[in-house]
Each structure stands twice: as structure tokens, then as C-alpha cells.
Amino acid sequence: MPLLVARQVGKRFGGLMAVRDLDLTIEPQTIYSVIGPNGAGKTTFFNCITGFYQPDTGDILLDGQSIVAKPPDQITRLGIARTYQNIRLFANMTAIENVLVGLHPHLHTGLIGAIFRTKKVMAEEAAALAEATRLLQFVGLAGKGDFVAKNLPYGLQRRLEVGRALASRPKLLLLDEPTAGMNPREAEDMKDFIRRLRDELGITILLIEHHMRVVMGISERITVLDYGEKIAEGTPREIQTDPRVIEAYLGRGSAAQQHGLLDESASAPAAS
Amino acid sequence: MKSHSEPVWQTAVRLGLYGGSAAVLFSLVGMVQTFQERTLISGVLTLGQAFLSLAVGLSAFAAARRVQAEGPQAVLLAGGLAGGAVGSALAVLILVIAALPDIRTVFINASPALTAILTFGQPTVVGAVLWVGLGVGLGIIAAALLLLGPAVRRTVLSALGAVLLLGLLADLLRLITEGWNLSGIGVNFTFAGLFRWMFFGKGLSIAGTLVVVAVVIGLNVLQARGVLARPKPVRVVARTRSQQIVRIGAFSVLLALMPLVLGTYMAEVLDQVFIFVLMGLGLNIVVGFAGLLDLGYVGFFAIGAYGMGILTSPELHVFNLSWWEAMPIAVGLTILAGVILGIPVLKVRGDYLAIITLGFGEIIRLLALSDALKGLTGGPQGIQLIAKPAIGGFVFNDQVRLYYLLLAGCVLVGFISVRLRDSRMGRAWMAMREDEDVAQAIGINLVTTKLLAFAAGAAFAGLAGAIFAAKIGAVYPQSFGLLISINVLALIIIGGMGSIPGVIVGALVLVGLPELLREFAEFRLLVYGIVLVVMMLYRPEGLWPEASRQRELHSEEPAPSDEIGDAPLPIKGSAS
Numbered sequence: 001m002p003l004l005v006a007r008q009v010g011k012r013f014g015g016l017m018a019v020r021d022l023d024l025t026i027e028p029q030t031i032y033s034v035i036g037p038n039g040a041g042k043t044t045f046f047n048c049i050t051g052f053y054q055p056d057t058g059d060i061l062l063d064g065q066s067i068v069a070k071p072p073d074q075i076t077r078l079g080i081a082r083t084y085q086n087i088r089l090f091a092n093m094t095a096i097e098n099v100l101v102g103l104h105p106h107l108h109t110g111l112i113g114a115i116f117r118t119k120k121v122m123a124e125e126a127a128a129l130a131e132a133t134r135l136l137q138f139v140g141l142a143g144k145g146d147f148v149a150k151n152l153p154y155g156l157q158r159r160l161e162v163g164r165a166l167a168s169r170p171k172l173l174l175l176d177e178p179t180a181g182m183n184p185r186e187a188e189d190m191k192d193f194i195r196r197l198r199d200e201l202g203i204t205i206l207l208i209e210h211h212m213r214v215v216m217g218i219s220e221r222i223t224v225l226d227y228g229e230k231i232a233e234g235t236p237r238e239i240q241t242d243p244r245v246i247e248a249y250l251g252r253g254s255a256a257q258q259h260g261l262l263d264e265s266a267s268a269p270a271a272s
Numbered sequence: 273m274k275s276h277s278e279p280v281w282q283t284a285v286r287l288g289l290y291g292g293s294a295a296v297l298f299s300l301v302g303m304v305q306t307f308q309e310r311t312l313i314s315g316v317l318t319l320g321q322a323f324l325s326l327a328v329g330l331s332a333f334a335a336a337r338r339v340q341a342e343g344p345q346a347v348l349l350a351g352g353l354a355g356g357a358v359g360s361a362l363a364v365l366i367l368v369i370a371a372l373p374d375i376r377t378v379f380i381n382a383s384p385a386l387t388a389i390l391t392f393g394q395p396t397v398v399g400a401v402l403w404v405g406l407g408v409g410l411g412i413i414a415a416a417l418l419l420l421g422p423a424v425r426r427t428v429l430s431a432l433g434a435v436l437l438l439g440l441l442a443d444l445l446r447l448i449t450e451g452w453n454l455s456g457i458g459v460n461f462t463f464a465g466l467f468r469w470m471f472f473g474k475g476l477s478i479a480g481t482l483v484v485v486a487v488v489i490g491l492n493v494l495q496a497r498g499v500l501a502r503p504k505p506v507r508v509v510a511r512t513r514s515q516q517i518v519r520i521g522a523f524s525v526l527l528a529l530m531p532l533v534l535g536t537y538m539a540e541v542l543d544q545v546f547i548f549v550l551m552g553l554g555l556n557i558v559v560g561f562a563g564l565l566d567l568g569y570v571g572f573f574a575i576g577a578y579g580m581g582i583l584t585s586p587e588l589h590v591f592n593l594s595w596w597e598a599m600p601i602a603v604g605l606t607i608l609a610g611v612i613l614g615i616p617v618l619k620v621r622g623d624y625l626a627i628i629t630l631g632f633g634e635i636i637r638l639l640a641l642s643d644a645l646k647g648l649t650g651g652p653q654g655i656q657l658i659a660k661p662a663i664g665g666f667v668f669n670d671q672v673r674l675y676y677l678l679l680a681g682c683v684l685v686g687f688i689s690v691r692l693r694d695s696r697m698g699r700a701w702m703a704m705r706e707d708e709d710v711a712q713a714i715g716i717n718l719v720t721t722k723l724l725a726f727a728a729g730a731a732f733a734g735l736a737g738a739i740f741a742a743k744i745g746a747v748y749p750q751s752f753g754l755l756i757s758i759n760v761l762a763l764i765i766i767g768g769m770g771s772i773p774g775v776i777v778g779a780l781v782l783v784g785l786p787e788l789l790r791e792f793a794e795f796r797l798l799v800y801g802i803v804l805v806v807m808m809l810y811r812p813e814g815l816w817p818e819a820s821r822q823r824e825l826h827s828e829e830p831a832p833s834d835e836i837g838d839a840p841l842p843i844k845g846s847a848s
Contacts (some may be wrong), residue, residue: 050713076715090706093699100696101703105715107696110725114695115688125696168715 001064003028003204004049004108004172008058008155011044011228018044020141020228021058026172026221031198033215035239036225037248042208043085045225046174049206053077062172077105081170083161085177085208089149095160096145099132102167132167139163139193162197172204173197179211187211191218216240224248280342284335288357288411291331295324295358296365299390302381303795308389310791311475312439320389322436325410328358332411336418348415355411356404362390363400370396394571399419431485438484439475444788446471448535527679531672539671541787543743546678547736548783551760552767553685554732559761559772560696562725563705565626567757568633572606572730573614574752576642576737579605581655581747582648588655595661599738606734607727609636614726618719623707633757641749654748658741662824663677672744679740685732689772692728702770759783761799766807768814777816 006024010017019041026032034042038051047053049060061069067075081102090098107128113121136145139159144152149160158178165173175194179187191214197203207214215222216236224232224239226248232239239245278286298304308320310379335354369375376382385801391399417425438445446467470480532538557630558566565641583591590754591598613632617625640649649655661668661677668677692698700721703711712718741747759782767778781803786796 002539009721052709071717072713073715073717082713084710088707088710090703090710092706093702097702101699101711102714104696104700104703109693109696112727113695114697115691128696131275136622143706164714224432241409 002134003063004206005061005064006045006049006058007061008137009045009048009055009060011041011048011053011055015041017228019048019225020047020109022225022228022230024223024230024233025205026204026206028204029198029202030220031194031218033209033219033222035208035209035212035222036216038227039227041228042225043176044228046082046206046208048174049075049174050080063069070136071133072106076170079169079171080174081165081168081172082179083158085180087154087157087161089157089161089164091148091150093149093150094107094145095136095141095147095152096129098149098160099167100128102164103132105168107192108195135163135166136160139166140239152190154181158182158190159193162193166201166203170203170205174206176207176208176212178207179214181211182211185207187214188215190263194218210219237266280339280350281345281353285357287335287338288354288407291327291334291354292358295327296361297619298323298647299362299365299639300379301387301795301798302391303792303798304382305383305386306795308439308791312436313481314472314475314477316478316481317439317475319440321695323639324362324390325406328355328410329414330618331355331358332414333418335411336415340418344419347419347841351411351413351415351418353407353411355407355414358408359403359407362403362407366396366400366403382388396642398490401602414562423496424491424664427489427564430492432832434484434488435476435481438480441447441788442471442475442840445539447537448533516647519713528676529545531675536671539675541784543671543674543678544780544787545784546675546682547740547743548760548763548779549682549776550678550685550736551733551741551756552779553682553689553762553772554729554736555760556764556770556775557689557692557701557732558725560714560764561693561705562701562722564722564725565622566629566729567626567754567761568613568629568631568636569729569733569756569760570635570752570756571636571732572609572634573737573756574640574741574747575606575609575730576602576734577741577747577752578649578655578737579603579734580657580738580741584659585655585657587657590650593659594661598659599661599735602738603731603734606730606737610726610730611723612726613730614723618722623649630757632752633752637749637752640747640752649749652749658745660745661739661740674739680737681735685735686772693772697721697724710745715810728785762804766803768817771814771816771818774816774818775815778814781815789812799841 001023004024004026005021007180009019009022009024022041022045024034028261034045036042042116044053048055049067050244051067051070059066060067062075062078062080065078067078067080068135070078090101093101107124109121109124133145136142139162140157141152141156141163144156149157152160161179162173162175178194179190182190194205194207194214195218198205207215207219217240219236222232222234222236224242224245231244231248232242234242284721288322290706304320307319308318308324310319311317312319312322332351332355339346339350365382366387369387387396387399390403392402394402430650449467470475471477472480476484531542532609534542549567554572555566555569558564558569566645580598582594583598583601584592586592590652593601613629617628620628639645640654641652642649643651645651666673667673700711700716703714703716704718706723708718711721740751744751763782764775765778765779767774767776782800786793786799792799
């Protein structure tokens with residue numbers, strides 16, 4: 001059974017159709033990318049999945065169960081976590097606190113328990129702390145738990161955001177431009193890191209990304225959006241040679257020059 | 273190293289004129305006149321004079337520090353000029369008042385009495401010239417303090433501070449020490465005698481001043497010689513358990529003895545402070561932890577107090593419970609009110625939340641005042657004969673006894689605050705404060721998290737209200753005005769948002785201090801305003817900010833080093 005299915009999802013802002021009739025199926029343990037020019041509706045689609053927006057039409061199913069109309073916190077509990085295009089950490093909390101907040105849905109201490117600090121509560125806190133420490137280590141922040149998040153360097157903030165998302169133990173992880181603002185070397189590291197999330201943790205990845213080298217290098221399937229509509233879907237190789245995609249990215253008439261044109265950065269498409 | 277482009281004289285005059293404007297303003301609002309009635313050193317210095325001198329000294333010192341890089345002459349010049357500018361401003365004020373007697377129709381305090389104070393009783397022109405000279409002189413002295421280095425500066429400033437403090441609190445000290453004597457250990461020595469010698473009228477005597485100065489200088493010298501250890505910065509973490517117990521024990525004994533030693537009046541002041549600490553700790557959860565700006569917090573205080581009144585007062589012939597029976601019900605009612613307020617404002621943020629809660633506070637007060645509920649709340653007459661708490665035969669019926677009840681309440685509430693802060697719920701509140709959307713997306717249920725914050729905050733205010741009602745013995749609608757909410761919010765901000773010790777410091781500064789300086793009560797709000805502005809400009813994090821707490825639970829890593837720069841990210845191999 002597919003992990004996530006979007007059926008005819010549409011979202012309108014006033015007169016603007018940000019997402020229109022989008023169909024999409026993500027199989028478990030795949031890395032799936034959504035690409036498209038700026039304003040194509042990628043982040044809007046993310047927001048529909050995570051419950052920030054209510055889609056106007058269509059349905060979104062996680063494990064066959066509709067998640068439309070559920071609040072974001074419940075959707076997270078069902079197994080979807082995300083990161084943000086502009087890093088949105090809890091800036092004045094420490095790295096480990098950020099991850100501990102991510103563990104929130106899996107802890108049970110209430111007000112009364114917190115006040116009396118029973119054995120059970122202490123055990124839960126100790127386990128949470130151990131898990132948070134392990135997660136920090138996994139994302140490459142070992143020993144930096146006491147750093148206030150806003151004081152971490154940019155690359156580590158991105159890592160921490162992933163760590164916080166992992167803390168909610170997601171089945172599906174939505175990464176919104178995880179390599180934005182990174183140099184090629186860092187982007188390459190991030191690519192390996194995303195692959196590890198899938199290979200070692202078994203998490204399905206849904207990726208929005210502009211770095212074509214990253215997208216083509218790690219995605220199993222890609223959907224291309226333009227003006228809120230899906231204009232193509234397929235493997236990286238299929239996408240790279242699709243005339244509509246090239247047109248969307250480079251304008252009409254460019255289709256003739258197909259090869260290498262999707263390559264925004266200086267590097268050649270990794271998949272070719 | 274000439275880092276600033278402004279010429280020295282310009283800096284000095286500018287800062288001097290700031291100080292001068294302040295001095296003129298304080299004179300015109302009547303502060304100087306009120307302060308004049310307070311003697312610091314009898315026959316020598318009044319608080320009014322000290323206050324104006326302070327304006328001179330501070331301006332001159334600030335100017336001198338700005339031009340420190342230009343060398344000692346520039347420093348002295350700047351000090352003199354700035355001081356002179358303050359003096360000149362006062363001189364102009366003296367002359368203007370003399371030339372335009374009609375100015376009183378606008379500035380009612382610009383009276384002959386003010387002139388008399390400002391001119392030291394001399395003729396107008398002499399007084400004016402005197403102030404210019406005095407300004408220059410004091411300014412140079414202040415600048416010289418900067419040049420003389422930190423050791424001398426600290427000595428002089430602490431001596432001045434001690435004189436100011438003792439002079440101000442002379443009355444209070446007399447009140448406190450009156451009953452003390454050492455006859456119990458066979459010494460025929462009364463503090464009253466010492467007092468008569470040290471103090472005269474409402475201030476220090478000259479002999480007393482000299483003693484104070486000598487003692488302070490002596491202490492400073494001893495400290496400089498290393499005889500007395502300088503207080504080391506307190507380390508919050510890494511204290512051993514036994515040390516901690518000793519500390520807490522000593523502190524408890526101190527707190528327990530406080531009202532016995534300090535007397536009824538101080539106990540009353542501390543009672544007031546404690547009531548605000550209770551409220552402050554509650555609002556700190558709502559505003560400081562959860563980031564929900566609540567301007568109607570007094571509403572919960574009122575509900576606690578009225579709940580206690582309705583449940584215990586025999587006037588109403590309804591319930592007539594004892595205090596202890598009524599207290600949990602009253603607190604329960606406030607929690608309920610907190611949840612009821614919380615539900616409609618769940619979707620509301622920031623400014624809008626502040627306005628809605630503001631309305632809530634007013635609604636509660638107006639309900640208490642209304643005719644509709646007169647049968648229950650007594651309308652403007654309020655409720656009298658509210659029960660006092662009692663344990664066995666011990667009735668908490670005076671300030672000293674109530675002190676212990678309030679102290680117990682504060683300890684309990686403080687303990688709960690700390691536990692909540694360090695829990696899963698505390699983290700959720702802080703995450704919500706940082707970024708509500710992300711907090712929700714990370715799996716935090718905003719509805720329960722917000723409602724729990726409101727409920728916990730309301731509960732503390734309800735307890736404060738219940739004790740307040742018992743303390744006064746009556747409740748009136750006027751006791752629950754908007755200003756209480758503002759006070760509580762201000763003390764949290766002054767103390768440091770989200771900081772539990774900050775609440776205590778804030779309450780001492782904003783409630784305790786004004787209570788001790790009651791005769792200046794009419795300027796309370798003015799000083800409040802100034803303190804808040806200055807705090808926000810120079811110390812926005814508060815007096816005792818929430819330290820970036822190191823997690824003691826941490827096992828492995830050593831203190832984080834600062835070489836995390838731009839080194840390549842170690843992805844591979846970091847998993848294990």
C-alpha cells in the first residue's frame with residue numbers, strides 16, 4: 001500500500017489557484033521530489049499535507065486514512081514531520097531542548113506528574129534525554145546539545161531542524177529545500193545525509209529542492225509542478241528529457257536544446 | 273584613538289543638557305520639593321539637593337566616559353562642561369521663575385518655595401550663579417572619579433550609596449531596631465541610644481555620616497588588601513547536594529526570622545511583596561513561559577478574593593465556610609475562569625490577545641461592582657468579615673503570622689513553577705512562545721497547552737486573591753483595577769521574562785521599594801515609567817534573566833568549545 005496518496009488536491013488563494021488537481025502517490029521507503037519554478041505551489045502542497053492549510057478540493061491519505069481537516073499536531077502524531085524553507089527552530093532554546101520538544105508527542109507527563117516528579121516521570125525524562133542525545137549525534141550535533149539554537153552555524157541549524165523532525169518518529173519526512181543557501185560541498189553532504197535517513201531509519205522522504213544535482217542524484221521519483229499543476233512525473237531520467245519540464249523552466253523554444261538545461265548550477269546532471 | 277566625530281565640548285554640553293532637562297523637569301513636577309522635606313544628613317544635605325547633585329554627577333560622568341579616549345584633560349573638561357550645563361539649566365529655571373511669576377498658572381510647582389530650595393535661600397541671581405559654579409565643580413569631581421580608577425571609584429560610590437540608603441531609610445531603621453536590646457545577655461546597651469547618636473531628625477547626624485563613610489572606606493580598603501574575600505560570582509550548577517542543603521537551610525532560617533527581627537511594619541511590606549510574588553509567578557507562566565500576553569490578570573486575583581469572600585463571609589448567610597475549606601474552592605473557581613477565558617482566545621495572538629484579556633479583567637471588576645450581582649458581591653460595598661485562616665487555635669490574623677502563610681504559599685508556588693518549567697509541559701510552553709505554528713506542527717496540542725498555561729496562571733492568582741481577602745478581611749471592587757495587572761506585568765519584565773528569581777526581584781523592586789518610600793508615592797508612576805524605559809533601553813533582559821540553563825542531567829560531552837565555525841559537517845561516521 002502506498003504511504004501517501006494525494007487525490008485531486010486543490011488549494012485556492014483568492015483568484016489564484018496555488019495547487020490544482022494534484023495527484024501523487026508515494027510508496028514507502030522512497031525518496032520522492034517535488035520540483036518546479038518559484039511560485040509553482042510546492043510549499044503550498046506541503047502545507048496542505050501537514051495541515052497548515054485545508055485543501056479546497058481533493059483528499060490526502062496517509063496509510064489509506066484521510067488526514068485532511070486534521071490539525072497539524074494530530075497529523076504529526078500520525079507520522080508526518082517536516083522542516084522549513086527558512087529554518088524555523090525554537091531559536092532561544094538549546095539544541096537538545098529543540099529535539100526534546102520534538103519528542104513531545106511521545107511523552108506523557110502531565111501537569112500533576114511534572115509537579116510530583118514520580119519515578120515514572122523521571123524515567124520518561126531520562127529516556128527522552130537519552131533519545132534526544134542519540135538523535136543529536138545522528139544528525140551530526142554530538143556535544144552541541146547545550147548550544148542555543150540561534151547561535152549554531154547555518155548548516156548545523158538545518159541539521160538540528162531535521163533532528164527535531166526525526167524526534168517525532170515520522171514515517172514520512174517532508175524536507176523543504178534542505179540545501180538552500182548551502183555551497184556545493186555542503187549540499188553534497190546533505191544529499192548523503194538524506195539518503196541515510198531513508199536507508200538507516202527507513203523513513204520515506206518527500207523533498208522540495210532547487211538544487212538539481214541533489215534532486216537528480218537521490219530521487220526515485222519526481223513530480224514537476226508549474227502554476228500549481230503537475231506537468232510531469234517520472235524517474236529523474238524521464239524528467240530531464242521531458243519537453244514540458246524544460247519549457248516550464250526555460251521558456252518556450254528552449255526544448256530543442258534539451259540536454260543539460262535543467263542543470264541550474266555549474267555542475268552536470270548527476271543522473272546522466 | 274579618536275573614535276567619535278563629535279568635538280569634546282559638544283558631547284559634554286549635549287549630555288549636560290539631557291541631565292539639565294531632567295533636573296528641570298523633576299523640579300517642575302514637584303519632586304525636588306517633596307524630596308527636600310527628607311533630610312539625608314541633618315543640616316547639611318537634603319534628598320532634594322542630593323537628587324539634583326545626582327543629575328549633575330551622572331551627566332558629567334557619562335560625558336567624561338564618552339571622551340575617555342581623548343586623555344585626562346578632555347575628561348575633566350567634559351565633566352566640568354556637562355556639570356556646568358546642568359547647573360546652567362537650573363540657573364535658567366531660577367531666573368525664569370523669578371522673571372515670570374505667572375508661570376505658576378501652568379507649572380504649579382514653579383513656586384517661591386522651589387526657588388528658595390534651588391537658591392539655597394540666597395538672592396535669585398546669587399543662587400543662579402551658585403548653581404553654575406556648583407555644576408562645574410561637581411562635574412569635575414565626577415570626572416575625576418573616572419580618572420582615579422576603579423578602586424577609588426568603588427570606595428567613593430559605595431560610601432555615597434550607603435549614606436543615601438541609610439539616610440533614606442533612617443525612619444524605618446529606627447522603627448525596626450527600637451525594640452532591640454542586648455540586656456538579655458547582660459549588656460546594658462540599647463540600640464535606641466546608638467540611634468540617637470547616629471541619626472538626627474529624619475536623617476543621619478554628621479557624626480553618623482562620618483561613621484558610615486569611615487566604615488565603608490574601611491571595608492573597601494580591607495577588601496582591596498585581600499583581608500576580606502570579595503564575593504565570588506555564584507555558580508548555579510555543580511553545587512554538591514550537602515552544600516545545597518546547607519544553603520537552603522540557612523536561607524529558610526533567615527526567611528523565618530525575618531518578620532520577628534524586622535517588626536510588624538516590614539512584615540506588612542513583605543506581605544505585600546509576597547502577594548505580588550504569587551501573582552507574578554502565575555503571570556510568569558502565562559506570559560514568561562507560554563508567551564501569551566495577558567493584561568487582565570487581575571481578574572483571576574479578583575475571582576480568588578471574591579470567591580473567598582462569598583464562601584466565608586457570614587454576611588451573606590450562604591456558605592460560611594472556613595478559610596481552609598473555601599480556599600480550594602476559590603482556587604478551583606479561578607482555574608475554571610482561566611479555562612473559560614482561554615477557550616475563546618485560543619485562536620487569538622499577540623496584540624489581539626492582550627486587548628481581549630484586558631477586557632476580561634475589566635469585566636470581572638465591573639461584575640463585582642454591578643447591581644445585578646449585588647446580592648452576591650455586595651456591589652460597591654464589597655464583602656466584609658472574611659474568614660482568617662487558622663490552624664488549630666493559631667489564627668493568621670496579623671501581619672507577622674500572615675507572613676508565614678504567604679511565605680509558605682510562595683515556596684509552594686515557586687516550587688511548582690520550577691517543576692513545571694523543567695518538564696515536558698514547560699518545554700511545550702516555551703516552544704509555543706518561540707513559534708506557535710512550528711510548535712503545533714511538531715505535535716504540540718495548542719488547545720490543551722494554552723489552556724493549561726491559563727489554568728496554572730489563574731490558580732496562582734486565585735491563591736493570591738484568597739490570601740489577600742483574608743489579610744484585608746474584606747474585598748472591594750476598587751482593589752482590582754487595571755493597575756494591578758500592569759504592576760504584575762511590569763515586575764515580570766523588570767525581573768526578567770520567564771525567570772522565577774526575577775519575579776521575586778521584580779516584586780521587591782516594584783512593590784517593596786515604593787512601600788518603603790511611601791512619602792514619595794505621588795511620583796510612583798513617574799518613576800515606574802522612567803525605570804521601565806531605562807530598563808528596556810539598557811537591560812531589556814531584566815534584572816535577573818533566565819540563564820541559559822546548562823542541563824545538569826547531561827552525562828557525556830564536556831563544555832562546548834567555540835570552534836564550531838565553518839568546519840565541514842561530519843555526517844559520515846557520526847552515527848553509531
